[in-house]
Amino acid sequence: MSGPVRVPGAFVQATRVERTETQPVGNDGGGVEAGTKLHYTGEIHDGWDIGGNANGGYLMAIAGRAMADAVQRPPLTLTGHYLRPAPAGPCRIDVEVVRSGRRLATVRATLSVEAQPVLALLGTFGEQRRDDGDSYLHRGPVELVPYADCVSMPSPDEGISPALNGRLANRLQPGDDGFRLGQPNGEPVMRGYFALADDEPIDAFGLLLGADAFPPPIFNWVTEVAWVPTVELTVHIRGVPVPGPLAVEFRSRWIRDGLVDEDGELWDASGRLVAQSRQLSLAPRRP
Amino acid sequence: MSGPVRVPGAFVQATRVERTETQPVGNDGGGVEAGTKLHYTGEIHDGWDIGGNANGGYLMAIAGRAMADAVQRPPLTLTGHYLRPAPAGPCRIDVEVVRSGRRLATVRATLSVEAQPVLALLGTFGEQRRDDGDSYLHRGPVELVPYADCVSMPSPDEGISPALNGRLANRLQPGDDGFRLGQPNGEPVMRGYFALADDEPIDAFGLLLGADAFPPPIFNWVTEVAWVPTVELTVHIRGVPVPGPLAVEFRSRWIRDGLVDEDGELWDASGRLVAQSRQLSLAPRRP
Numbered sequence: 124m125s126g127p128v129r130v131p132g133a134f135v136q137a138t139r140v141e142r143t144e145t146q147p148v149g150n151d152g153g154g155v156e157a158g159t160k161l162h163y164t165g166e167i168h169d170g171w172d173i174g175g176n177a178n179g180g181y182l183m184a185i186a187g188r189a190m191a192d193a194v195q196r197p198p199l200t201l202t203g204h205y206l207r208p209a210p211a212g213p214c215r216i217d218v219e220v221v222r223s224g225r226r227l228a229t230v231r232a233t234l235s236v237e238a239q240p241v242l243a244l245l246g247t248f249g250e251q252r253r254d255d256g257d258s259y260l261h262r263g264p265v266e267l268v269p270y271a272d273c274v275s276m277p278s279p280d281e282g283i284s285p286a287l288n289g290r291l292a293n294r295l296q297p298g299d300d301g302f303r304l305g306q307p308n309g310e311p312v313m314r315g316y317f318a319l320a321d322d323e324p325i326d327a328f329g330l331l332l333g334a335d336a337f338p339p340p341i342f343n344w345v346t347e348v349a350w351v352p353t354v355e356l357t358v359h360i361r362g363v364p365v366p367g368p369l370a371v372e373f374r375s376r377w378i379r380d381g382l383v384d385e386d387g388e389l390w391d392a393s394g395r396l397v398a399q400s401r402q403l404s405l406a407p408r409r410p
Numbered sequence: 411m412s413g414p415v416r417v418p419g420a421f422v423q424a425t426r427v428e429r430t431e432t433q434p435v436g437n438d439g440g441g442v443e444a445g446t447k448l449h450y451t452g453e454i455h456d457g458w459d460i461g462g463n464a465n466g467g468y469l470m471a472i473a474g475r476a477m478a479d480a481v482q483r484p485p486l487t488l489t490g491h492y493l494r495p496a497p498a499g500p501c502r503i504d505v506e507v508v509r510s511g512r513r514l515a516t517v518r519a520t521l522s523v524e525a526q527p528v529l530a531l532l533g534t535f536g537e538q539r540r541d542d543g544d545s546y547l548h549r550g551p552v553e554l555v556p557y558a559d560c561v562s563m564p565s566p567d568e569g570i571s572p573a574l575n576g577r578l579a580n581r582l583q584p585g586d587d588g589f590r591l592g593q594p595n596g597e598p599v600m601r602g603y604f605a606l607a608d609d610e611p612i613d614a615f616g617l618l619l620g621a622d623a624f625p626p627p628i629f630n631w632v633t634e635v636a637w638v639p640t641v642e643l644t645v646h647i648r649g650v651p652v653p654g655p656l657a658v659e660f661r662s663r664w665i666r667d668g669l670v671d672e673d674g675e676l677w678d679a680s681g682r683l684v685a686q687s688r689q690l691s692l693a694p695r696r697p
Contacts, residue, residue: 157527200642200690202489204516204534206509221520221530222493227641229491229530231518233508240444243508243516245532247491247641251667256693258666259598259631311546344546354514354534355487357644359671359690361664377648377683379545380538384646384686396664399671401688403487403646406543 133290134319137168138181138328140189140216155194155220155228163189163216167209167236173285176208179353180335181287182242184328186234189216194228194248197327201246202357209234209241226250251362264390265372267296270316274300291336292318292368302342311344311375313337317389318368325364333369334358334387334400340375341383341406349407351383356402367392381406420577421606424455425468425615427476427503442481442507442515450476450503454496454523460572463495466640467622468574469529471615473521476503481515481535484614488533489644496521496528513537538649551677552659554583557603561587578623579605579655589629598631598662600624603655604676612651620656621645621674621687627662628670628693636694638670643689654679668693 140163155161165188171181183203191197214236221229227249234242267273273294277284283303296314301307317333319325325333339351370390377384387400427450442448452475458468470490478484501523508516514536521529554560560581564571570590583601588594604620606612612620626638657677664671674687 200491202532202642202644204487204508204532206516221491221527229493231530231532240508243518243532245489245491245518245530254667256668259662259664260666261661261663355489355644355646357489357642357688359642359669361666361669374548375546376548377546377686379547379648379683380541381543382646382648396666399664401644 132323133321134323134329134332137171138184138188140165140185140192142192155223157220157222159193159220161193161218163192163218165189165214165216167211167214169211170286170290172211173287175210177211178287178332178335179203179205179356180332182209182234183244183335183356183358184331185214186216186232186242186244187246187328187331189218190230190232190244190246191248193218193220194223194230196228196248196250198331198360199227199247199249200357200359201244201331202355204243204355205353206240206242209236212236214241251360260396264370264394265314265388267314267316267370270294270368273297273315287336290320292320293336299343302338302348307343307345309344311340311378313340313343313373315371316368317371324366325369327360327363330360330364330389330398331358333371333389334398335402337371337373339404340373340385341378344375344378345407347407351404351407353402353404356400359399360397361399362391362395362397364391364397365393369397378406419610420608421610421616421619424458425471425475427452427472427479429479442510444507444509446480446507448480448505450479450505452476452501452503454498454501456498457573458577459498460574462497464498465574465619465622466490466492466643467619469496469521470531470622470643471618472501473503473519473529473531474533474615474618476505477517477519477531477533478535480505480507481510481517483515483535483537485618485647486514486534486536487644487646488531488618489642491530491642492640493527493529496523499523501528538647547683551657551681552601552675554601554603554657557581557655560584560602574623577607579607580624586630589625589635594630594632596631598627598665600627600630600660602658604658605655611653612656614647614650617647617651617676617685618645620658620676621685622689624658624660626691627660627672628665631662631665632694634694638691638694640689640691643687646686647684648686649678649682649684651678651684652680656684665693
């Protein structure tokens with residue numbers, strides 16, 4: 124914990140993991156063998172939570188670091204299934220390498236707290252490869268007013284905002300913040316900028332956090348703000364962001380039968396799509 | 411194998427799995443315990459392939475049946491990571507129950523052929539619950555011409571069509587079939603009807619197949635048809651289909667840097683969204 128003066132690199136520190144065995148990984152230069160099991164410890168830090176429960180993207184980032192370490196490659200596509208809420212405190216990540224190929228490695232993991240599984244994961248890891256081939260982009264970045272003109276998240280000190288917001292420098296597009304005043308705009312969309320506090324750079328693990336660090340878009344459709352427990356979250360990493368806040372859009376398309384989806388698109392400051400996300404959650408009941 | 415006269419229920423037969431242990435599952439009425447490991451055998455049947463490699467949705471359906479059996483609940487959201495191609499022949503599915511709750515159960519599995527993992531999976535299982543609460547649907551079903559006016563898939567006997575098409579009664583929206591004649595319409599979209607042969611009913615496992623049983627939409631954007639290997643496929647089951655073909659739309663939105671996404675939406679004959687899918691694949695090179 125960094126105390127009142129926030130140390131630069133707080134996100135990196137709060138997602139640090141340590142392998143509990145000392146054997147080297149991938150020391151043959153060809154990657155770790157399929158079937159290898161590795162164990163990591165980490166710490167769910169205080170302040171990355173909503174009402175005492177650690178944010179889902181934050182937990183995925185911790186586990187993702189352990190999985191990436193096991194195969195020495197960054198995440199390309201990662202899915203997490205959320206099993207129970209997690210308070211701050213020590214955690215353990217058990218990693219199993221399913222396949223380690225030349226380009227891609229597939230890994231599964233479980234993040235546990237006090238021997239109870241909190242998050243089960245399955246991912247494929249591999250470097251992004253920029254190429255000069257033709258590309259098809261169905262749209263440009265979400266259109267937002269400039270960062271400075273967007274709406275700040277209230278400080279957690281004000282008591283109405285999740286602690287998580289104190290770790291971030293997120294901003295909401297004006298109009299998408301109506302839910303805060305009990306005036307949702309009626310459309311399940313949430314747009315704005317995602318940024319870590321203190322201009323900390325956003326790496327692939329920061330993108331995992333960014334995919335789940337905004338108020339759920341359903342808040343702009345329901346008339347009451349309530350807990351929206353994530354069942355499943357998948358993030359596809361499509362690029363490495365250049366410095367600066369990410370322009371993001373989260374949208375629910377199908378809210379029905381107690382379930383709600385949420386698609387996210389995250390663009391970096393150069394206008395490049397760097398991540399896509401989709402989650403399935405249990406919908407809060409509309410009163 | 412059913413021989414030249416196709417037996418009704420061919421999909422159910424071709425995705426049958428058998429538990430290799432005899433202990434009952436969930437016999438306490440409260441579901442199977444977390445940590446339980448179960449082993450199943452199955453058979454990758456001939457004729458559900460593209461050029462000798464079993465279709466990805468078909469493999470997911472086989473594994474999904476084993477996972478569902480383990481927790482005695484149908485799939486709600488299932489993710490598969492594809493590790494290597496699988497020919498027809500015997501397969502084994504190793505299932506581990508991660509958490510078994512009152513409503514939802516989370517399960518992971520590996521489908522293997524000759525002791526080599528082919529497909530790694532992670533899913534959450536639970537009954538659909540229709541409720542009368544308000545719903546938000548961002549669109550209606552994809553608009554298609556009637557089934558009879560859509561374009562049939564050529565029979566595999568003609569030698570230019572995947573064997574899989576012989577198991578299905580899929581139809582393509584006129585215009586979306588241009589890729590077959592080397593005249594892609596330039597938009598990475600593929601619309602039409604998904605149906606099993608002989609009007610076999612489509613259950614939740616049929617939806618897993620349906621999420622991956624159309625030509626990749628990228629075929630309508632590239633100028634050459636080539637293998638598009640799936641890295642990851644996630645299917646959210648949103649309902650149980652009424653009888654009849656499903657109206658489906660598959661669309662790639664971000665083709666770049668050798669990667670292509672594909673979003674699918676599947677509606678039943680009553681106009682109800684029954685599944686959403688997303689996959690990430692390696693893009694074939696545009697010549």
